[in-house]
Amino acid sequence: xxxxxxxxxxxxxxxxxxxxxxxxxxxxxxxxxxxxxxxxxxxxxxxxxxxxxxxxxxxxxxxxxxxxxxxxxxxxxxxxxxxxxxxxxxxxxxxxxxxxxxxxxxxxxxxxxxxxxxxxxxxxxxxxxxxxxxxxxxxxxxxxxxxxxxxxxxxxxxxxxxxxxxxxxxxxxxx
Numbered sequence: 001x002x003x004x005x006x007x008x009x010x011x012x013x014x015x016x017x018x019x020x021x022x023x024x025x026x027x028x029x030x031x032x033x034x035x036x037x038x039x040x041x042x043x044x045x046x047x048x049x050x051x052x053x054x055x056x057x058x059x060x061x062x063x064x065x066x067x068x069x070x071x072x073x074x075x076x077x078x079x080x081x082x083x084x085x086x087x088x089x090x091x092x093x094x095x096x097x098x099x100x101x102x103x104x105x106x107x108x109x110x111x112x113x114x115x116x117x118x119x120x121x122x123x124x125x126x127x128x129x130x131x132x133x134x135x136x137x138x139x140x141x142x143x144x145x146x147x148x149x150x151x152x153x154x155x156x157x158x159x160x161x162x163x164x165x166x167x168x169x170x171x172x173x174x175x
Contacts, residue, residue, distance in 0.1 A: 068104035102140045118143040122151045
């Protein structure tokens with residue numbers, strides 16, 4: 001449960017006088033799902049913050065403040081969507097840097113018991129030109145990540161050439 005990790009971080013940031021309020025905000029929450037006219041049984045919520053709360057983004061920022069940083073990699077975080085963006089002109093170096101960052105994030109997730117859905121974890125290489133050389137595989141949480149030609153991030157479909165054609169086509173079809 002990452003609530004304990006968040007509480008630990010709040011103590012280290014000298015937020016101890018607010019801990020009772022925050023602990024009450026995060027614990028003993030319940031959920032129930034309705035599908036058509038059928039209600040599920042009541043379940044406990046063990047992780048996360050209430051969606052729509054004005055306090056939730058601040059708690060998320062506190063929880064992710066120690067995400068591993070690297071001068072060559074940009075971490076893009078928004079709610080439950082994350083992107084790790086290395087850049088460089090040498091593809092081997094970029095892939096190596098990305099793997100090192102994935103290893104550091106894996107250590108952090110293990111430490112704080114954060115679950116990552118590896119089925120939703122994608123790798124894409126944005127680049128000009130064309131190459132038939134296979135890219136070295138990346139691993140994350142004992143899974144091999146596939147190299148995709150397009151990914152969806154924050155509702156935007158990004159293709160490996162950054163043409164935005166698939167995104168435009170998707171939105172035209174939806175319209």
